[in-house]
Amino acid sequence: MSRARRSIDWGFPRWRGYGSSREAAQVRLCDRHGCNEPGDCPAPKSPNSPERWYFCQKHAAEYNAGWDYFAGLDKEAAAEREAQERAETAGYQESAHYGWAGSGDGTRSRDELRALEALDLEADATFEQVRKAWRNKAKEVHPDVRPGDAEAAKAFQTYQLAYEVLRAAEERREWRG
Structure with missing residues (x-):
């Protein structure tokens, strides 16, 4: 009398891996x-x-x-929606402090991107490139070089502020390690 072989799929535990069927995955x-x-x-x-x-x-x-997420909205409505969404996602911004989140690819904030734009630099510019661009632009419009020129003074302040934003961000990155 021949004995029938028992399958290893009976009862618990299941001896064959789950999801090991042979059908093609869609x-x-x-x-x-x-x-x-x-x-x-x-x-x-x-x-x-x-x-x-x-x-x-x-x-x-x-x-x-x-x-454009804000397409079709006037300035007030766009600002209101942005403020509302910032309030709703404040926890994500708070978690950025711990290195859990960030904007875009996680390397630059919106303020940093604006500062880079003011210095005519790309988003992936190094801090050495930032320093060189800031020095060159500041030399052109420095109040000692162009005294009494209101536009030059305003441009100089813009470059100074952009550099300060990027310098502070670089210091934060170095501090975090």
Whole structure:
């Protein structure tokens, strides 16, 4: 009399790994023509529409690059919405102190980006580049070089403030380690 072999799938514990079935996994590809990456970033096809594109991370960033969150709002409404959302996300800003969060890629704040723009620098500029740009621009509009010129004095103050913002940010980064 032959004995039937017992499966190892009976009872508990289950001896075979969970999810080890042999079916093919469904992967949605990026909706960008010619892209074969997985499309796991949904983006609206049009405003207030439930329909979505599904892009890979690279194409989602490209799709969102020119998107203005405050489009169609006047200055007061945009400022009100920004203030409301800042209040709602204050915990995230607080966590930035501990290095848990940050804006954009986590390297620069909005004030720092404005300061870099005032000095005509890219967002990834090093502090040495900041110092050189600040010195060159400040030399051109320094009150000793252009006495009595109100526009030059205003530009000098702008460059000074931009440098102070970036210097303080650099000191914070060094302090954090």
